[in-house]
Amino acid sequence: MSWERIIGQHRVKQLMRRMYESNRMPHAMLFHGPEGVGKDAVAIAIARTLNCEGGAWDPCGSCAACRGIAALRHPSLKLIFALPSKDDEHSAVDKLSADELDEMNQQISEKAENPYHRIRMSKASVIKVSSVRDIRKEASFRAGKGGRTVVLISEADRMNSSAANALLKTLEEPGGDLLLILTTARKDALLPTIVSRCQSIRFDPLSEEDIRDGLLRERDLQRDQVDAAAHLAAGSYAAAMEMAREGGLLSREEVLQYVRDVVLNNPVKLHARIQGILGKEDRQTLVRFLVSVASWFRDVRALHEGAPGLINSDLREPLEKFAAHYPDADCTRAVDEIEHVIALLQKNVHLATVMIVLSHRLRSCIVPPP
Ligand SMILES: [Zn+2]
Known part of the structure; x- marks a missing residue:
């Protein structure tokens, strides 16, 4: 996801760019705002900017980090989301059946193809502690390799209480090159102690015009359909995509x-x-x-x-x-x-x-x- 593919969100993009150029990117940010307005997409774009070998705000798009992160398969971007799991203790991915792994890979591919895609796995509603626990280990393992590891916790309000508490420990002692980005449409469902340790960045609903432009640029769609979808989506690009889909x-x-x-x-x-x-x-x-x-x-x-x-x-x-x-x-x-x-x-x-x-x-x- 490069910056020009991010729909609207001009204020947020400017803010991110200022932080990046003044070297003031915090250790943890909370992206909050309505569903489908590009919170995950911006987080993925940041991961590319921070790890691109070009070293500029606009990622080159061709280096290993750029390609790996765009595919959501690169150690510098760890994507955390709700997974099906029978118990809370063991590594969430280790415990998945072959079918569930297939489904997970399918969802990751869809998200890579389109960062506005909302990851949904059957029987998965909760982010378990096992998904959050390894963050620190990974951070120390990666330290000193250049770039910055981004951990994106998508729909962070889905963390159960043990996951939230494990995350809190990480937030209390942030690791050197680690950047934690939590995204949520329900900020009030997060622990206040988590919210207060992250820099909050508000995302606004998108304008009808931005949604319309985005749809016309990304998809081969009829104008009628695009107009109706942009209007009915009430500010959410993800909703507009769903409606404009055949x-x-x-x-x-x-x-x-x-x-x-x-x-x-x-x-x-x-x-x-x-x-x-x-x-x-x-x-x-x-x-x-x-x-x-x-x-x-x-x-x-x-x-x-x-x-x-x-x-x-x-x-x-x-x-x-x-x-x-x-x-x-x-x-x-x-x-x-x-x-x-x-x-x-x-x-x-x-x-x-x-x-x-x-x-x-x-x-x-x-x-x-x-
Ligand atoms: Zn690059």
């Missing part, structure tokens, strides 16, 4: 069906639909689903007002039918209701209940009670 926007078919079930007022069908939406998704995906539902109502409002341009231009036909059928639908209130629920999802709420209440409120926006 078939990714098809999930909007689910939006269409959901809105239909809401107006049909068939409780059994509606509950089944909600269970279906919740069953296979995590909270983040539910947020994206709701952002899509909100964009549906924004488009209906645009049609009512005769405004030009639709977010979901490929759904123009069903949108026009809907807008004509419900000329009095209160779309502004519907969008407000959805945004209220999106805010609620950041808290610990019961998803099914929230979705059922929302569905009833949306119905009253579309079909006012007599």
Whole structure:
């Protein structure tokens, strides 16, 4: 990952460059901000800059360190993420089955190909102590080899308490050439003692424009698709990639069906639909689903007002039918209701209940009670 492939994040890039050029790169940094905005990507780029034989801010891209780090297979970059493991004590990688190793290598390759890819292994939700424990050993082994070893703990909020405590020990006595970078979308889930020992760097959501430019540069995509994905991704490049991927926007078919079930007022069908939406998704995906539902109502409002341009231009036909059928639908209130629920999802709420209440409120926006 070289710097020009990092999407947006100009403030962060400048800050990193100043630290690098004044030789003030700290021992530990915490990159925090929404998911999919490039925290891991920036960490990988730093590892290249610090270890490239060229010795300049822009890595040469061709030396052994540049190539090895870009492939995520180089001793100067240690990537730590949640792994499946039956017990907490033994080395997390040693204990993996052949299938799990395959899956891990597949995930690493995807991440190397695209640093915005979020590593996900089945049955792995926790970063275990065994993944964190060897950091110090590795640091002393590597000392004096030139460059700087970067340890990237991706989604650091997934560390269990023994992993967090082991990391704390490392943070208390930082090794000479070691640079620890923790990334998280949930800073408040980390131990305050860990947070206070790292230099916090905030990452902002990306602008629609940056996301659009990134998608057009990296992928062979249609303009329509890119515009809709950039809008619906709410600042996350990773989310935009998922949506722009072939078939990714098809999930909007689910939006269409959901809105239909809401107006049909068939409780059994509606509950089944909600269970279906919740069953296979995590909270983040539910947020994206709701952002899509909100964009549906924004488009209906645009049609009512005769405004030009639709977010979901490929759904123009069903949108026009809907807008004509419900000329009095209160779309502004519907969008407000959805945004209220999106805010609620950041808290610990019961998803099914929230979705059922929302569905009833949306119905009253579309079909006012007599
Ligand atoms: Zn290089």
